[in-house]
Amino acid sequence: MKNFISIAIATVMLVGCAKNEINLVNSGTIDWQQIEIKAGGYQLKIDCLEGGESKRFRFKSKKESGGLIVGNLNGKAITREFGYFTPNLSANFEIILDDDEGIEIKEY
Numbered sequence: 001m002k003n004f005i006s007i008a009i010a011t012v013m014l015v016g017c018a019k020n021e022i023n024l025v026n027s028g029t030i031d032w033q034q035i036e037i038k039a040g041g042y043q044l045k046i047d048c049l050e051g052g053e054s055k056r057f058r059f060k061s062k063k064e065s066g067g068l069i070v071g072n073l074n075g076k077a078i079t080r081e082f083g084y085f086t087p088n089l090s091a092n093f094e095i096i097l098d099d100d101e102g103i104e105i106k107e108y
Helices: 002-016
Strands: 020-026 032-039 042-049 054-059 065-073 076-085 092-097 103-107
Touching: 020 032, 020 042, 042 054, 065 092, 076 092, 076 103
Parallel strands: 020 092
Antiparallel strands: 020 054, 032 042, 032 065, 065 076, 092 103
């Protein structure tokens, strides 16, 4: 019984610590403007991500939701959905922006 209680407490602690990470990378040379990422109940905004620059976001989901990124490249808004976020599971993504209006999503 003592082992069961220890396992239950450890499980609750691990579930409560589920963290998410989004690594945003501009692999090109052109600046991406007005980037907005929605994930897990959060709305993350970046005014400008210069060529070659990257930013990392770590957060604990507040609610269940799919991910969405919107970015502006050369005056054109580009949108892409990705992943799913929930308060009790971790999700880790790398979002790679390029000069050809591409957004590549990698889960790791």
